[in-house]
Amino acid sequence: MTIEAKLNHVALLLEKLLSQLKHPKINNKNIIDSPTSKLMEQFIEGIKSLRYLNSQINNNTIYYMTGKEVKKITGLSSSTLFRMEQSGKFPMRRRLGENSTRWLSTEVNEWILNREKVF
Numbered sequence: 001m002t003i004e005a006k007l008n009h010v011a012l013l014l015e016k017l018l019s020q021l022k023h024p025k026i027n028n029k030n031i032i033d034s035p036t037s038k039l040m041e042q043f044i045e046g047i048k049s050l051r052y053l054n055s056q057i058n059n060n061t062i063y064y065m066t067g068k069e070v071k072k073i074t075g076l077s078s079s080t081l082f083r084m085e086q087s088g089k090f091p092m093r094r095r096l097g098e099n100s101t102r103w104l105s106t107e108v109n110e111w112i113l114n115r116e117k118v119f
Helices: 003-021 035-058 067-074 078-086 105-113
Strands: 094-097 100-104
Touching: 003 035, 067 078, 067 105, 100 105
Parallel strands: none
Antiparallel strands: 094 100
């Protein structure tokens, strides 16, 4: 069984369990609002991110991104990227040579996918 197939299987099981917990016939609000329910939702989101990253690996779409590409895709300035890197809020760039650094595309894409939703 491939990694993607395993991730899909686990995600489907969790989504099925979560939908059963939220079924209208279950009137126990404590189950729906429980930390376990919230944790399962976060876990499902994590699996979706892993499926996305795995598809990038399988499609050979992992590459090193330049600062210009990162700024364009994130909308952040160079100084903001640097500050966020130093505080651990953004992936660290990797040194490719003596005067060359780049970001790994999967790490930047994962950071984008994990941004907090506004609504």
